[in-house]
Amino acid sequence: MAERAALEALVGAAIARSLPLQGGDLSRVLRLDLEDGRRMVAKSGPRVATEARMLRAIARAGVPTPAVMAEGGGWLLLEHLDEAPASAPGWGALGLALLRLHRATGETYGWDEDHGFGPAKIPNAACADWPSFWAERRLLAWPEALPADIALRAETLAARLDGLIPRHPPAALLHGDLWAGNVLFTQQGAALIDPACYYGDAEVDLAMLDLFGSPDPVFRAAYGTPAPGWPERRAVYQLWPALVHLRLFGGGYRGLVERCLETLGA
Template identity: 30%
Template sequence: MENLLKRELNTVRLKQLGYAGGGCISQGQSYETDTGRVFVKVNHKNQAKTMFDGEMASLEAILKTSTMKVPKPIKVISLSDGGAMFVMEHLDIHGLNRHMATLGEQLANLHLHNEKLRDRESKDAHTNNDWQSDWVNFFIRQRLQLQLDLIEKEYGDREVRELWSKLQLKIPALFHDVEITPALLHGDLWGGNIGQVEDGPVIFDPSSFYGHSEYELSISGIFGGFSTAFYTAYYNKIPKASGFEKRLTLYQLFHYLNHWNHFGTGYRGSSISTMKALLK
């Protein structure tokens, strides 16, 4: 694998550094190369290249907004066993503490980026581009329904099936009079995917898509790791809209269902109770 890295990165020097890590899905290792330090994520599953291609596109999209610091992506490399490696800039990341408020402000700037682009385009006589979106149907069909289909296939859970038949009819009402400008989202912003470098906060391991900015805050409410200073700075730029708390619960339902599918029935209880809460 290291010989492949040398060829793909066109480097003679490839020395492992004392920076290694891994999550539930991939393993990582930092290296010194002829042109500087890189961080390499490795996954040996067949869908690894597709996953890493998506992460690379996510990092590139966030970088283009010039709103937040993320590791600069370099290259996705296929492995002979069907897996892949993802090479990116090495950052000396530490636990986030003194830059929480800055993170909140910068995240809001990321979420407002498309709105600012839209406003500029509407003032430009040479462009006639309008944002077209149907976020509610997207979230129901492409997020919740897909997770529920997987649960049905694996577990055939009757209670979940019955709750969903009632809940899906009530979801559109949660978005009454809510104006949504599609925002570029990190997509998986929990405490394990944030940190700081010397000059400010950094976010990593994105799973980006364009959606409702409120969605971004849902998983942080489940696993924590974000201070009051973060939320205060964020809401100063993007105030809570009417019905925010109920929609946040809806967005958290996706994460509970997703974790149920990934990690097992330990998340069934949270999924069931969240569905019941939304039906009250």
């Protein structure tokens, strides 16, 4: 009852019913049906204020994302969007939306605050060049939390990133965790949800989208084709989310990490 009262105070209306929604492994998400006929999504967690700022940054870039309605007391209230099945037009809309997101650029690589996936910290302090950022803030973010042999191989790879990824790519606004589950297809197109934003190489988002499946070819036609050398850079960028999954969910993801490392000769 205390939770319901807190949510009603934040919403500013009585809740007729609340239903759990799938919120991934690291957060709790509810659909709120209000007595005045409105519908919202409530998400709880220790980093909802950070997520609210990221969603607003995505919206300022002109990219579809649920509007932030309110935030406080460990809850984030979001606009409810009606989901539709994935379709070729939806994937095309995602390609155009992501292209628009990446055209919003910053002055440095990183973000003005750190973030995290559960206990896996995401350090975001700025670095002068992109290989340094990817090495220090991603691949070497928490070597003590990885198996010793994997940590050593990641360290070896980090030492030679300067020859594998661009030194000064445009600092594009990234979603930061762009797998298909963080895309909400609607009748109007596609919206981005659950961001982990920072500024960096736009190919980071493309690599993540390829990690657990392949987008519809219409997506690539709308977004454009990566520059030559993409397969090697993709493996560099996929290694980070693979390491995150290894840390959070255990040895079942070791094979994914090793495949990335082997692709890169590490």
